[in-house]
Amino acid sequence: MTTTAAVTPEIRANRVTRSLLGYGVLAGPLYVGVSVAQALTRDGFDITRHAWSLLSNGSLGWLQITNFILTGLMVVAAGVGLARAGGRWTGRLVGVFGLSMVAAGVLRADPAQGFPAGTPDGVGEVTWHGVGHLVAGAIGFLCVAVAAWLSPVLKLYSRLSGTVFLLAFAGIASGAASPLLVLGFVAGVVVIFTWLAVVSIRWYRGLSGQ
Incomplete structure (x- = not known):
C-alpha cells in the first residue's frame, strides 16, 4: 500500500512563501x-527624453496606470x-516600494515635455496628483535601494545593485533632461528589478524541498 507523507504546517507555509517569491521574478519583466x-x-x-511615468497620460494612459498597479x-x-x-527588513522595504508603485499608478504624473502630443x-502645470506621484516614487525608490543594501543574501551584488539604482535615481531627480540621465535611469530600473528577481530566486531555492 502506498502512503503519502503528511503535509505539515511548515511545508505548507514554505509553499506559500515560494509562491509569493515567484512574483519577485515576474514583476520586472511585466x-x-x-x-x-x-x-x-x-x-x-x-x-531618450521622457520618463515612463508620462505614459500614464493620454487616451492610452490607462495601460501604464494598470502596469504600475x-x-x-x-x-x-x-x-x-x-x-x-x-x-x-529587505522584505518590508520591498513591500513599501510595491505600495509606492500602486500609489504612483493612482496618482497620475502630470503631462510634461511635449507628451502627450x-x-x-x-x-507644464503642476497638480496635486502629479506631486503625489513624485513623492510616492521618491519614497519607493529610496526604500528599494536600502532594501538591496540590507539584503542578507548575495550581499556584494545586492549593494552594488542598490548603489547603481540610487545613483540613477539621483541623476533623474536632478531635473536635467539629458538623454544620458534618462537612459541611465531606465538602466537603473532594469538593474533593481533584476536584483529583486535574483534574490527572490535565491530565497526560493533555499526553501526548495521543505
Missing part, C-alpha cells in the same frame, strides 16, 4: 516589457515572501 512596448509605439514619446501588487507579494523567507514643452 513592468519593463509593458513600458518599453508603449515607449516604442506611443505617438510623440521619446525614450499590477506590478506594485506583485512587488508587495514578493516583499511578503522575502520577509517570510528570512529577509525581514500637443502638450507644451517644459514642466
Whole structure:
C-alpha cells in the first residue's frame, strides 16, 4: 500500500512563501516589457527624453496606470515572501516600494515635455496628483535601494545593485533632461528589478524541498 507523507504546517507555509517569491521574478519583466512596448509605439514619446511615468497620460494612459498597479501588487507579494523567507527588513522595504508603485499608478504624473502630443514643452502645470506621484516614487525608490543594501543574501551584488539604482535615481531627480540621465535611469530600473528577481530566486531555492 502506498502512503503519502503528511503535509505539515511548515511545508505548507514554505509553499506559500515560494509562491509569493515567484512574483519577485515576474514583476520586472511585466513592468519593463509593458513600458518599453508603449515607449516604442506611443505617438510623440521619446525614450531618450521622457520618463515612463508620462505614459500614464493620454487616451492610452490607462495601460501604464494598470502596469504600475499590477506590478506594485506583485512587488508587495514578493516583499511578503522575502520577509517570510528570512529577509525581514529587505522584505518590508520591498513591500513599501510595491505600495509606492500602486500609489504612483493612482496618482497620475502630470503631462510634461511635449507628451502627450500637443502638450507644451517644459514642466507644464503642476497638480496635486502629479506631486503625489513624485513623492510616492521618491519614497519607493529610496526604500528599494536600502532594501538591496540590507539584503542578507548575495550581499556584494545586492549593494552594488542598490548603489547603481540610487545613483540613477539621483541623476533623474536632478531635473536635467539629458538623454544620458534618462537612459541611465531606465538602466537603473532594469538593474533593481533584476536584483529583486535574483534574490527572490535565491530565497526560493533555499526553501526548495521543505
